[in-house]
Amino acid sequence: MSASEAFRSPLLDRPGAVAGDGPDAPVAAHYGSIVAEQRRFEAGGTFVDLSHRDVLTITGPDRLTWLHDLSTQHLRDVVPGVRTSALILSPQGRIEHGFDLVDDGETTWAHTEPGAAAPLVAFLDRMRFMSRVEVHDVTAEHAVIGLPGLGWELRPRARLGDVVDELGDPVGSWAWEAARVAAGRVRIGLDTDDLTIPNEAGLLEIAVHLDKGCYRGQETVARVHTLGRPPRRLTLLHLDGSVDHLPAIGSEVTAGDRTVGRIGTSARHHELGPIALALLKRSVALDAPLLVDGVAAAQEAVVDPEVGLHVRPALRG
Incomplete structure (x- = not known):
């Protein structure tokens, strides 16, 4: 059990709080006003309880150069207080760990998915060698x-x-998830699988610095970036709103009688309606009608199927 699983958020005791599902069960999904909470979150002046996420620290004088060499992100000269994201890849370029981080000048603070700190800390400990660093789960x-x-x-x-x-009444994690899915931002392990490379998931220039030196898995990332056309592409699905359920994570996505991908997280967005993220085969036409878990879906590109480079949500339209 991770530290986050052992701690139920005290904000679940607030009036109207309804607990989330699966890995998000320790925090509130909403406080009784789902649409209003999404609108308040977009307007600002509130916050979301994400205390179920795992937190770790990396200390020691070598921490930034060490993380720079291990991860996909350029961290050697990171400015204190600047938040960024990073990945640890397999030698084949597949995503093994993902985390968000900030350095305060003395300590690098990072957070990751619920339950993901223990394997990440174990990996980092194995990679310390002679480096002057210490890694701790501080969830x-x-x-x-x-x-x-x-x-x-x-x-x-x-x-x-x-x-x-300080910040006023919170909104539930469903407001966060709706905004995240609409923005095309993946959750590692939910919207990705064991075969996912960063190019497929729209993570270039978000968690991958394309101009830094060598790191494990870089050859795959660089080759696909240069040549384009990754095997799969992250897609925002607009789901049929007349169906009364959202597809389950991991459900197959089909085009006719052919399986063309898997679905990740879904959300009900107050403007876009039901939406989801999916990893689809690159060859699937953008106008192909899809079906997932009994729900019809239309596509909106997040990763361009032709060149494999990330298309930011701000460019849609």
Whole structure:
């Protein structure tokens, strides 16, 4: 059991709080006003309880050069206070770990999916060798909050309830998920699988720095970036709103009688309606009608099927 699984958020005791499902069960999915919470989150001046996410610290004088060499991100000269994202890849370029991080000048703080800290810490410990670094899972002491615009902060877990006094009433994790899915931002392990490479998931220039030196898996990332056309592509699906359920994570996506991919996370967006992220075969035509878990779906490209480069949501339209 990860540290996050052992701690139920105190904000679940607030009036109207309804717990989430699966890995998001320790925090509130909503507080009774789903659409209004999404609108408040977009307007700003509130926060999302993401205290179920795992938190770790990396300390020691070599921490940034060491993380720079291990990960996909350029961290050697990172400016204190600047938040970024990074991945650890397999030698074949497949995503093994993903985390968001910030350095305060003395410590690098990172957070990752619920339950993902233990394997990440174990990997990092194995890679220390002679480097002057220490890695610790600090989920028991620190918690993540989400901010409008998909930003985040770390707060002391024991004072999580005090955030309400500072930032006002929270909104549920469904508001965060709706904004995230609409923006085409993946959750590692939910919207990705064991075969996913960063180019497929729209993570270039978000968690992958294309101009840094060698790191494990770089050859695959560079080759696909240069030649284009990754095997699969992240797609935003617009789901049939007349169906009363959202597809389950991992469900097959079909075009006719052919399986063309798998679905990741779904959400009900207050403007877009039901939406989901899916990894589809690159060859699937953008106008092909799809079916997933009994729900019809239309596509909106996140990763361009022709060149394999990330198309930012701001360019849609």
